[in-house]
């Protein structure tokens with residue numbers, strides 16, 4: 082069984098990212114690089130990590146008018162993303178434009194298109210935080226609403242917390258890709274994550290991908306920490 086863990090390599094330093102990637106290569110299923118790394122290192126920096134031959138999750142959480150997101154998504158395809166994020170709250174037209182642009186650019190270049198997944202409610206938001214930005218219903222209902230919109234707009238899946246996985250699976254079916262951050266082994270700190278569960282709990286609820294950053298990258302021995310998570314998942 083493949084390892085569902087994508088390690089979030091959240092650093093501005095390319096040398097540290099490459100060193101972490103090389104050390105973690107056999108302990109995880111893929112690497113996620115996001116805004117912190119991309120704004121400091123750009124496409125060349127992404128290439129330095131993707132060149133290590135592991136699946137790359139390009140997490141830029143695109144959120145803009147459809148025209149802008151479509152154009153940006155073509156650049157994401159050229160980075161060789163296996164998975165990439167947009168924000169569902171950009172609306173159905175934006176989601177559809179992102180997916181179509183990913184498929185068109187991949188076809189033009191003879192590449193496999195990335196799985197475009199839509200972020201629903203950030204795992205750093207609890208109920209109060211969600212209401213602060215106008216999500217005036219229970220977080221679970223907001224996640225389900227955005228998951229349904231993402232699916233009907235052509236997204237391959239969504240990003241939500243482990244707490245919503247079972248409800249979204251029941252709503253969206255077995256093939257919708259549930260990419261789940263807010264993963265905290267019992268031995269790790271919550272930090273700014275407000276909605277979280279352990280790797281084993283998230284997997285048992287049906288998460289397809291587990292996104293884990295600081296519990297691995299912030300450990301004294303990241304490879305050992307990733308190995309402990311692998312063992313917790315029975316891999």
Ligand SMILES: O=C(O)c1cc(=O)[nH]c(=O)n1[C@@H]1O[C@H](COP(=O)(O)O)[C@@H](O)[C@H]1O
Pocket residue numbers: 089091115140142166200202203204205240241262263264272274292293294295296
């Ligand atoms: O899209 C994401 O990956 C994401 C969505 C979300 O709701 N919450 C969330 O934490 N993430 C990302 O998942 C990773 C979690 O990192 P840690 O909190 O260090 O495990 C970070 O890179 C976040 O950008």
